[in-house]
Each structure stands twice: as C-alpha cells, then as structure tokens.
Amino acid sequence: MKRDPVAFLKEDMTELRGNNLEWVIRYLEGGSKPHCIVNGKEVLMLNTNNYLGLATHPKIIQAAIDATKKYGAGAGAVPVIAGSFDLTREFQEKFAKYKEVEASLLCQTGFAVNSGLIPMLVGKPDIVVSDELNHGSIIDGVRLSGAKRVIFKHRDISDLEKQLKEAEKGGARRICIITDGVFSMDGDMAPLDKIVGVAEDFGAMVFVDDCHGEGILGEGKGIVAHFNLQGKVHVEGGSMSKGFGVFGGTVAGSKDLIEFCTNKSRTYLLSTAHPPGIVAANIASIEVVENEPQHFKAVWEHTNYFKKEVQSMGYDTGRSETPIIPLIIGDPGKAQELARILFEEENIYGTPIVFPMVARELSRIRVQMNALLTKEDLNLALASIEKVGKKLDII
Numbered sequence: 001m002k003r004d005p006v007a008f009l010k011e012d013m014t015e016l017r018g019n020n021l022e023w024v025i026r027y028l029e030g031g032s033k034p035h036c037i038v039n040g041k042e043v044l045m046l047n048t049n050n051y052l053g054l055a056t057h058p059k060i061i062q063a064a065i066d067a068t069k070k071y072g073a074g075a076g077a078v079p080v081i082a083g084s085f086d087l088t089r090e091f092q093e094k095f096a097k098y099k100e101v102e103a104s105l106l107c108q109t110g111f112a113v114n115s116g117l118i119p120m121l122v123g124k125p126d127i128v129v130s131d132e133l134n135h136g137s138i139i140d141g142v143r144l145s146g147a148k149r150v151i152f153k154h155r156d157i158s159d160l161e162k163q164l165k166e167a168e169k170g171g172a173r174r175i176c177i178i179t180d181g182v183f184s185m186d187g188d189m190a191p192l193d194k195i196v197g198v199a200e201d202f203g204a205m206v207f208v209d210d211c212h213g214e215g216i217l218g219e220g221k222g223i224v225a226h227f228n229l230q231g232k233v234h235v236e237g238g239s240m241s242k243g244f245g246v247f248g249g250t251v252a253g254s255k256d257l258i259e260f261c262t263n264k265s266r267t268y269l270l271s272t273a274h275p276p277g278i279v280a281a282n283i284a285s286i287e288v289v290e291n292e293p294q295h296f297k298a299v300w301e302h303t304n305y306f307k308k309e310v311q312s313m314g315y316d317t318g319r320s321e322t323p324i325i326p327l328i329i330g331d332p333g334k335a336q337e338l339a340r341i342l343f344e345e346e347n348i349y350g351t352p353i354v355f356p357m358v359a360r361e362l363s364r365i366r367v368q369m370n371a372l373l374t375k376e377d378l379n380l381a382l383a384s385i386e387k388v389g390k391k392l393d394i395i
C-alpha cells in the first residue's frame, strides 16, 4: 500500500485538538483598539502589544497614506540589490538618535533580527549564554548559529556568573549573553545593569532583545535607557510592531555593528525591504512617542491601577513589573475556562496561556494594558474578572 505523505497534517492537528492546544484565529473587523469588533461582536481587547495605542494614531496613519501615494505600495527587492528608500535612511538616523546609539538598521521583523543576526555574531567555536525564558526567535537564532548554548536560570546573576566561568574554561572564541529585555509571559524585566557588569568581567558580548520594553521602559526609550546603560550594550534588537504600533525589526548599536549586520544578516540580505508606507509610519511613530508623553503616562497609570485591583481580589500576578499582567491560575483547564467565559459571556478578550508556553502549574490568562483604555473600561473588565474568577473558584 502506498503511504499518504501528508497524513500527518490531520493527525497532528487531531492530537493538538485533543490536548486543547489548538489556536483558532479570531478576526477583527476594524482597527486594533480597546473596543473592537472580533468575530462579529464588540469586545474589550486586553491582548495586544500595541501598548501606547499607536496602531490607530491619526498622524501615523496619515504618514503611511502620504508615503504610499508618493512612493507606491512595495519596495521591489531587498535593499542591497535595489536600494533602500531615503525614508528608511531617515528612520534609521532618527531611531539611532532616539536610542542614543551611533547607528540603527530597520530589518524585516524582530524575529528576523534574531534569526538572521545571531548566527552571524556567533558560530561553532562560540558560546551563547541565554536566559531560560528567552523568546523563541532567540532560541531559533542560536540553533541556526551552531554555537554551544548554555542556559542560565531566569534572571539569576549568580547562575549566569557560574555559566560564564565554565564557558571561559572551555576556551570559547566569543561569549555572548542574550536576554529578553521584558519577558512577554510574565512581564518581568532582565536585570540588565547586573548582566552588563558581569559581562564586562568576562569580556562577553551583550545582546538584549527589547521588543516589549520599547515604548514602555525608560520614558519609552527601552530597557537600556531605563538602566542608563547607553553605549554599554553591544547589540540591541527590537520591534516597531509593539509599543510603537507599526511594523518592523530594529538593530541599534555601534556603526561597526550596523555595517556588519547590513552585510551579513541573512534575513536582511535575502528578504524584501519594508513598503515605504510602513517606513513612514515608523518615523511618525517615533515622533509621536517623543512629542506625546500622555500615551506613556496613561499606560502606566492603567497598569498600576489594574494590577493593584486584581491583586486585592486575590489574583496572583507573578513577577509582573510592566503593562503585561499575568493572572496566574495554575490549573490549565481553569485558565482556559476563564478566558472562554470572559470572551463569550463578558466580551473581554484576554489570552489563555498554558503548557507548552509556560509550565503546566503556571497556567494563566495574560492581559496587557493599553493607553487608549479608559477608567470605565478597566472597571468593567475588573468586575467581570472578579465575577468569573469567583464562579470558577479561582479567587
């Protein structure tokens, strides 16, 4: 009998469904805002990385429209072949200034930065020392590099030091410490000041992926500014798709780093540049972040209020230090049930996060604050979260 070469597609999905781990995409009819229409009904969106609410900011939308009219819809090819836009140069200069570094590069996505650049920074003779909870794109980048990967316990500096001592003994050519700036499941921050201190002792390179810190920490400038470490972090990766509300990956650092990345990162070399409308929107987004501090203030006000309220109801918010707020429930079934009832009956959209994204006993729903939420929205959400949490015996 001939075998069915694609039978595994259905089999794997049946297994995922059986384990209650299938993602079913819901569709938004309109912009990503706190009040949005999802699968045909209005819900309160507590799920996006669009922390400052800039995805629908009128100035940013206008910039995308104007640039699209002037430059067209697409870039045509990769930058090294067909050239980049003057707009992209403007973005990169502006972003570097904003980050207080020598230079920056606009890459396809945050994922592409990690998968394209990490394998060029390190290779077989090298060691990467990586926080155990780093983002999957870092893990993939390190795998592609062929470097030896050593994991240090989450945010644990003494374990990091121990691993660095071992790495030094092994005679690695280069040692690179990689960490998320803000960890997306728990909303906690890397102890970057201490990491930089230890790295200096060992002559290690420091790579921080600040996708969730940008727009949120350091008055919006990110985790490096938060700890006043400008000039001390060798590679800063980021994303324009989260706090900045638009799209694209970024690398920020020395001129040497940016020239190296431009010439070596395979995702930069082999994937088409951003459409001009996106580039212009990214420029406008930096301007908005610089000129309109109210968005930054609002998201932090909401964060502090919401966190205090859910904690006083009895929810465990774990290590959260940012607008990412997990409600840690433990039982994966209850976490999924809480999210389901909130969506179906209370019109509140929060993400259930269960194994394998987090350890089974740390199952949770995760909510994220947004500058465009109102106090009234927050109070409605809090009332629902309290009601359903009690019904399910969570609090």
Ligand SMILES: *Cc1c(COP(=O)(O)O)cnc(C)c1O
Residues within 6 Å of the ligand: 109, 110, 111, 112, 135, 137, 180, 181, 184, 209, 210, 211, 212, 238, 239, 240, 241, 248, 249
């Ligand atoms: C979101 C995220 C990415 C991916 O960024 P995109 O621009 O969405 O591809 C990479 N690293 C971390 C830590 C992230 O949170």
